[in-house]
Amino acid sequence: xxxxxxxxxxxxxxxxxxxxxxxxxxxxxxxxxxxxxxxxxxxxxxxxxxxxxxxxxxxxxxxxxxxxxxxxxxxxxxxxxxxxxxxxxxxxxxxxxxxxxxxxxxxxxxxxxxxxxxxxxxxxxxxxxxxxxxxxxxxxxxxxxxxxxxxxxxxxxxxxxxxxxxxxxxxxxxxxxxxxxxxxxxxxxxxxxxxxxxxxxxxxxxxxxxxxxxxx
Amino acid sequence: xxxxxxxxxxxxxxxxxxxxxxxxxxxxxxxxxxxxxxxxxxxxxxxxxxxxxxxxxxxxxxxxxxxxxxxxxxxxxxxxxxxxxxxxxxxxxxxxxxxxxxxxxxxxxxxxxxxxxxxxxxxxxxxxxxxxxxxxxxxxxxxxxxxxxxxxxxxxxxxxxxxxxxxxxxxxxxxxxxxxxxxxxxxxxxxxxxxxxxxxxxxxxxxxxxxxxxxx
Numbered sequence: 001x002x003x004x005x006x007x008x009x010x011x012x013x014x015x016x017x018x019x020x021x022x023x024x025x026x027x028x029x030x031x032x033x034x035x036x037x038x039x040x041x042x043x044x045x046x047x048x049x050x051x052x053x054x055x056x057x058x059x060x061x062x063x064x065x066x067x068x069x070x071x072x073x074x075x076x077x078x079x080x081x082x083x084x085x086x087x088x089x090x091x092x093x094x095x096x097x098x099x100x101x102x103x104x105x106x107x108x109x110x111x112x113x114x115x116x117x118x119x120x121x122x123x124x125x126x127x128x129x130x131x132x133x134x135x136x137x138x139x140x141x142x143x144x145x146x147x148x149x150x151x152x153x154x155x156x157x158x159x160x161x162x163x164x165x166x167x168x169x170x171x172x173x174x175x176x177x178x179x180x181x182x183x184x185x186x187x188x189x190x191x192x193x194x195x196x197x198x199x200x201x202x203x204x205x206x207x208x209x210x211x212x213x214x215x216x
Numbered sequence: 217x218x219x220x221x222x223x224x225x226x227x228x229x230x231x232x233x234x235x236x237x238x239x240x241x242x243x244x245x246x247x248x249x250x251x252x253x254x255x256x257x258x259x260x261x262x263x264x265x266x267x268x269x270x271x272x273x274x275x276x277x278x279x280x281x282x283x284x285x286x287x288x289x290x291x292x293x294x295x296x297x298x299x300x301x302x303x304x305x306x307x308x309x310x311x312x313x314x315x316x317x318x319x320x321x322x323x324x325x326x327x328x329x330x331x332x333x334x335x336x337x338x339x340x341x342x343x344x345x346x347x348x349x350x351x352x353x354x355x356x357x358x359x360x361x362x363x364x365x366x367x368x369x370x371x372x373x374x375x376x377x378x379x380x381x382x383x384x385x386x387x388x389x390x391x392x393x394x395x396x397x398x399x400x401x402x403x404x405x406x407x408x409x410x411x412x413x414x415x416x417x418x419x420x421x422x423x424x425x426x427x428x429x430x431x432x
Contacts, residue, residue, distance in 0.1 A: 048264050083264040133306060
């Protein structure tokens, strides 16, 4: 199992047992979500913007309008942080203090590279689509040259990366275990509901297999 | 209905109709989530960390261990960005380019204030607990003086705030509507599953009402 090398900046110090640096854990978290939060600084002010992403090996791709502040800023080769978080449950302890959340998160630090080579750019666009819905790329009209120009794609290397994971029930102070309080976990899950066909249907095909019983 | 004043930094420029500045929309998004992503800069490097929050009027509270880098950094009165995002659905268009996500997000820019006054600090801790599980505070052992000391609470004013919302179906190019492609929305929802009681039960009460049929 390959490992990312923890750095001074990515090592989980305060609760070290929650830190994970193996690629299996990192890839698993990245591949089962599709919205990340991208952080960047402009004149000392941090901005945190939710956006989609895709992954190929040890490269994470984000994209957006060439006109957006985020894409213009990051195209300049400034430091970036990308965070992906799953919330898996509420941890209800017997004391307020020990309440917690079960979660899996990945934090990526690095510098974005502007993807200019057309083949890599098209492949990144395929990854975005396939990442949210596997099988979708083969069904849809592919990007035109003009759409490609209007889209900025950035590549962020998965090098300085760590995952943080909390699982399991509450951990209470010894004396609190005898308190008459319900304690445990309320698991949370993101589920897909019934697909809603576009009202402006003309030649739309029937519901594709990848949308039947879709799970995230 | 009160409004936040959009600034040069918070005004939604590229897709202005997605921007919302009224407090009803902002509060609605903040009050129906419980994990935010906090952004801060250290020597030019942005960090984005998921954490819990609570809200009281136009103040957002975040908290954590007094030992954490995030809390230590933000206690110093540096600029911060707090982003809260709900992902409501995948928008599947007839072209790859027009694929999108239905979401509701709030971005807060500001500077954090360290909460030192004991009554405000205790009230913030109550808000964190009640924010994840309404009714919980009355059941649990309240924070001790030592626990209060180990916890840093920060207040971020809701002043420079904007919301961004996308709803509805795909918006395709006119010529693409006749393509034989299924198009529509796959709605996503976070649901609570069956509560899991702590294995180390002693005097635990039966499942409280606030955990029965809990919806988020």
